[in-house]
Amino acid sequence: MQAHSLKVQRTAHYYTIGTPGKHIKRFWLVCHGYGQAAGKFIYKFDGMDDGQTLILAPEGLSRFYFGGFTGEVGASWMTKADRKDEVEDYLNLLQTLYDQFVPQLADDVQITFMGFSQGGPTVTRFGMLNKPLFHHLILWGSNFAHDIDYLAEKAFIADKQLFMVLGKSDEFMTPKHFEKFKDFATQQGLDYEMIWFEGKHEVNRATLYDLAERLE
Numbered sequence: 378m379q380a381h382s383l384k385v386q387r388t389a390h391y392y393t394i395g396t397p398g399k400h401i402k403r404f405w406l407v408c409h410g411y412g413q414a415a416g417k418f419i420y421k422f423d424g425m426d427d428g429q430t431l432i433l434a435p436e437g438l439s440r441f442y443f444g445g446f447t448g449e450v451g452a453s454w455m456t457k458a459d460r461k462d463e464v465e466d467y468l469n470l471l472q473t474l475y476d477q478f479v480p481q482l483a484d485d486v487q488i489t490f491m492g493f494s495q496g497g498p499t500v501t502r503f504g505m506l507n508k509p510l511f512h513h514l515i516l517w518g519s520n521f522a523h524d525i526d527y528l529a530e531k532a533f534i535a536d537k538q539l540f541m542v543l544g545k546s547d548e549f550m551t552p553k554h555f556e557k558f559k560d561f562a563t564q565q566g567l568d569y570e571m572i573w574f575e576g577k578h579e580v581n582r583a584t585l586y587d588l589a590e591r592l593e
Contacts, residue, residue: 382462389438389470392419395431397481403430403593404479404486406471406503406511410494410518412443412451418493421580425589431482435474437499438466454499464502471503479510489592491515493580494549498522505530513592516569517542518550518578520558527565538592539569542584544576 392415395401405425409418415436422432437452455463479486488511492500497519504511505525514537521527527534541558543550550558562569574584 382459387438389435389473390415391433391435391474392416393431393433394419394422394426395428397431397478399481399483401429401431401482402486403489403589404482405430405432405489405491405589406475406500407432407434408454408490408492408496408500409434409436409452410496411453412441413493414449414451418580421582421585424582424586430589431478433474433478435470437495438470439463454495467499468503468507471500472507472509475503475509487512487592489513489515491517492519493517494519494578501525505533508533511537513538513540515540515542515588517580518544518547521561521565521567523561527567531566534567539567540572540588541569542572542574542588544578544581545573546576547578549578 405422407419407422409415415434419432419434425432437454439453439456440450441453443449443451454467479488490500490504490511490513492498492515497516498521501514501516501522502525503509504514505522505527543555572584572588574581
Protein backbone atom coordinates (compact mmCIF):
# COMPACT_ATOMS: atom_id res chain seq x y z
CA MET A 378 0.00 0.00 0.00
CA GLN A 379 1.15 3.53 -0.79
CA ALA A 380 -0.18 6.67 0.86
CA HIS A 381 -0.70 9.79 -1.24
CA SER A 382 -1.86 13.36 -0.72
CA LEU A 383 -2.97 16.21 -2.94
CA LYS A 384 -4.14 19.77 -2.49
CA VAL A 385 -7.84 20.41 -3.12
CA GLN A 386 -10.00 23.50 -2.96
CA ARG A 387 -12.53 23.49 -0.15
CA THR A 388 -14.84 25.88 1.69
CA ALA A 389 -13.86 27.34 5.05
CA HIS A 390 -16.24 29.11 7.43
CA TYR A 391 -15.78 32.10 9.71
CA TYR A 392 -17.87 34.53 11.72
CA THR A 393 -17.49 38.20 12.57
CA ILE A 394 -18.78 40.80 14.97
CA GLY A 395 -18.38 44.34 13.69
CA THR A 396 -17.97 45.78 10.20
CA PRO A 397 -14.47 46.16 8.72
CA GLY A 398 -13.37 49.67 7.80
CA LYS A 399 -10.89 52.39 8.68
CA HIS A 400 -12.91 53.14 11.81
CA ILE A 401 -11.81 49.84 13.34
CA LYS A 402 -9.13 50.45 15.98
CA ARG A 403 -9.06 46.97 17.54
CA PHE A 404 -8.97 43.63 15.71
CA TRP A 405 -9.31 40.32 17.53
CA LEU A 406 -8.61 37.01 15.80
CA VAL A 407 -10.10 34.35 18.09
CA CYS A 408 -9.73 30.58 17.74
CA HIS A 409 -12.20 28.20 19.39
CA GLY A 410 -11.39 25.05 21.33
CA TYR A 411 -11.70 21.40 20.38
CA GLY A 412 -15.22 20.34 19.47
CA GLN A 413 -16.61 23.88 19.45
CA ALA A 414 -18.40 25.70 16.65
CA ALA A 415 -17.10 29.16 15.78
CA GLY A 416 -20.63 30.47 15.32
CA LYS A 417 -21.38 29.79 18.98
CA PHE A 418 -17.92 30.61 20.32
CA ILE A 419 -18.01 34.15 18.93
CA TYR A 420 -21.01 35.07 21.07
CA LYS A 421 -18.66 35.25 24.05
CA PHE A 422 -17.32 38.45 22.47
CA ASP A 423 -20.58 40.24 21.70
CA GLY A 424 -20.11 42.67 24.60
CA MET A 425 -17.04 44.05 22.81
CA ASP A 426 -19.09 45.34 19.88
CA ASP A 427 -18.43 49.05 20.39
CA GLY A 428 -18.26 50.23 16.78
CA GLN A 429 -14.47 50.31 16.76
CA THR A 430 -13.70 46.62 17.36
CA LEU A 431 -13.81 43.78 14.86
CA ILE A 432 -13.94 40.18 16.06
CA LEU A 433 -13.06 37.41 13.61
CA ALA A 434 -13.68 33.79 14.57
CA PRO A 435 -12.58 31.22 11.98
CA GLU A 436 -13.71 27.61 12.34
CA GLY A 437 -11.44 24.58 12.26
CA LEU A 438 -11.52 22.74 8.96
CA SER A 439 -12.46 19.36 10.46
CA ARG A 440 -16.12 19.15 11.50
CA PHE A 441 -17.71 16.20 13.28
CA TYR A 442 -20.71 15.22 15.39
CA PHE A 443 -19.49 15.98 18.88
CA GLY A 444 -21.83 13.52 20.62
CA GLY A 445 -21.57 10.53 18.27
CA PHE A 446 -23.44 10.13 14.97
CA THR A 447 -25.99 12.96 15.27
CA GLY A 448 -26.61 16.11 17.24
CA GLU A 449 -24.29 19.06 17.86
CA VAL A 450 -21.55 19.66 15.28
CA GLY A 451 -18.14 20.80 16.48
CA ALA A 452 -14.81 21.34 14.80
CA SER A 453 -11.15 20.56 15.37
CA TRP A 454 -8.05 22.39 14.21
CA MET A 455 -5.92 19.27 13.85
CA THR A 456 -5.19 15.73 14.99
CA LYS A 457 -1.96 13.75 15.10
CA ALA A 458 -2.81 12.12 11.74
CA ASP A 459 -0.94 13.89 8.92
CA ARG A 460 -0.24 16.58 11.46
CA LYS A 461 2.08 18.64 9.27
CA ASP A 462 -0.52 18.88 6.51
CA GLU A 463 -3.28 19.92 8.92
CA VAL A 464 -1.11 22.63 10.47
CA GLU A 465 -0.23 23.94 7.01
CA ASP A 466 -3.90 23.97 6.02
CA TYR A 467 -5.08 25.97 9.00
CA LEU A 468 -2.13 28.36 8.77
CA ASN A 469 -3.16 29.05 5.17
CA LEU A 470 -6.74 29.63 6.32
CA LEU A 471 -5.73 32.08 9.04
CA GLN A 472 -3.32 33.92 6.74
CA THR A 473 -5.96 34.24 4.02
CA LEU A 474 -8.44 35.75 6.49
CA TYR A 475 -5.78 38.03 8.00
CA ASP A 476 -4.81 39.30 4.55
CA GLN A 477 -8.47 39.87 3.69
CA PHE A 478 -9.40 41.90 6.76
CA VAL A 479 -6.36 43.75 8.13
CA PRO A 480 -5.78 46.00 5.07
CA GLN A 481 -9.35 47.27 5.48
CA LEU A 482 -8.74 48.48 9.04
CA ALA A 483 -7.14 51.57 10.58
CA ASP A 484 -3.42 51.88 9.90
CA ASP A 485 -2.71 51.89 13.65
CA VAL A 486 -5.11 49.04 14.47
CA GLN A 487 -4.25 47.05 17.61
CA ILE A 488 -4.24 43.34 16.78
CA THR A 489 -4.96 40.68 19.39
CA PHE A 490 -4.71 36.92 18.87
CA MET A 491 -6.69 34.85 21.35
CA GLY A 492 -6.95 31.07 21.49
CA PHE A 493 -9.10 29.02 23.82
CA SER A 494 -8.02 25.45 24.64
CA GLN A 495 -6.94 23.79 21.34
CA GLY A 496 -7.15 27.22 19.73
CA GLY A 497 -4.20 28.43 21.83
CA PRO A 498 -1.44 26.47 20.08
CA THR A 499 -3.29 27.09 16.80
CA VAL A 500 -3.12 30.87 16.99
CA THR A 501 0.37 30.73 18.55
CA ARG A 502 1.70 28.83 15.55
CA PHE A 503 0.11 31.35 13.23
CA GLY A 504 1.70 34.25 15.07
CA MET A 505 5.13 32.68 15.43
CA LEU A 506 5.48 30.83 12.12
CA ASN A 507 3.77 33.23 9.71
CA LYS A 508 4.84 36.33 11.65
CA PRO A 509 1.96 38.66 10.82
CA LEU A 510 1.77 41.97 12.66
CA PHE A 511 0.11 41.57 16.06
CA HIS A 512 0.41 43.13 19.49
CA HIS A 513 -1.17 40.76 22.04
CA LEU A 514 -1.36 36.99 22.40
CA ILE A 515 -3.88 35.52 24.84
CA LEU A 516 -3.83 31.84 25.74
CA TRP A 517 -7.07 30.99 27.52
CA GLY A 518 -7.13 27.64 29.30
CA SER A 519 -4.41 26.61 26.92
CA ASN A 520 -0.67 26.25 26.25
CA PHE A 521 2.03 27.63 24.04
CA ALA A 522 2.66 25.42 21.04
CA HIS A 523 5.55 23.14 22.06
CA ASP A 524 7.06 22.74 18.60
CA ILE A 525 8.41 26.30 18.33
CA ASP A 526 11.83 27.57 19.40
CA TYR A 527 10.77 30.76 21.17
CA LEU A 528 14.30 31.54 22.30
CA ALA A 529 15.28 31.93 18.65
CA GLU A 530 12.38 34.37 18.21
CA LYS A 531 13.15 36.52 21.23
CA ALA A 532 13.47 39.71 19.20
CA PHE A 533 10.15 39.07 17.47
CA ILE A 534 8.33 38.49 20.77
CA ALA A 535 9.96 41.36 22.65
CA ASP A 536 7.38 44.04 21.82
CA LYS A 537 4.32 41.81 22.31
CA GLN A 538 2.18 41.29 25.40
CA LEU A 539 1.53 37.65 26.32
CA PHE A 540 -1.26 36.55 28.64
CA MET A 541 -2.30 33.26 30.19
CA VAL A 542 -5.90 33.24 31.46
CA LEU A 543 -7.02 30.31 33.55
CA GLY A 544 -10.03 29.32 35.62
CA LYS A 545 -9.13 28.28 39.15
CA SER A 546 -11.23 25.13 38.68
CA ASP A 547 -10.15 24.34 35.12
CA GLU A 548 -10.59 20.57 34.85
CA PHE A 549 -8.02 20.21 32.06
CA MET A 550 -5.24 22.43 33.37
CA THR A 551 -4.49 20.44 36.50
CA PRO A 552 -1.74 21.58 38.91
CA LYS A 553 0.58 19.07 37.25
CA HIS A 554 -0.18 20.44 33.78
CA PHE A 555 0.18 23.99 35.00
CA GLU A 556 3.64 23.25 36.41
CA LYS A 557 4.67 21.88 33.02
CA PHE A 558 3.31 25.02 31.38
CA LYS A 559 5.34 27.23 33.71
CA ASP A 560 8.50 25.15 33.27
CA PHE A 561 8.22 25.33 29.48
CA ALA A 562 7.63 29.08 29.53
CA THR A 563 10.65 29.57 31.80
CA GLN A 564 12.89 27.40 29.63
CA GLN A 565 11.80 29.31 26.52
CA GLY A 566 12.20 32.74 28.10
CA LEU A 567 8.51 33.59 27.66
CA ASP A 568 7.41 36.55 29.74
CA TYR A 569 3.65 36.44 30.23
CA GLU A 570 1.07 37.88 32.60
CA MET A 571 -1.01 35.37 34.54
CA ILE A 572 -4.72 36.10 35.01
CA TRP A 573 -6.97 33.91 37.17
CA PHE A 574 -10.74 33.84 37.43
CA GLU A 575 -13.31 31.86 39.39
CA GLY A 576 -14.48 29.21 36.96
CA LYS A 577 -13.76 26.10 34.94
CA HIS A 578 -12.57 25.42 31.39
CA GLU A 579 -14.53 28.25 29.84
CA VAL A 580 -14.26 31.78 28.51
CA ASN A 581 -15.50 33.93 31.37
CA ARG A 582 -17.13 37.05 29.90
CA ALA A 583 -16.37 39.37 32.81
CA THR A 584 -12.68 38.44 32.77
CA LEU A 585 -12.58 38.71 28.96
CA TYR A 586 -14.14 42.16 28.92
CA ASP A 587 -11.88 43.41 31.72
CA LEU A 588 -8.81 42.30 29.77
CA ALA A 589 -10.12 43.78 26.52
CA GLU A 590 -10.63 47.12 28.27
CA ARG A 591 -7.07 47.04 29.59
CA LEU A 592 -5.69 46.46 26.11
CA GLU A 593 -7.37 49.58 24.79
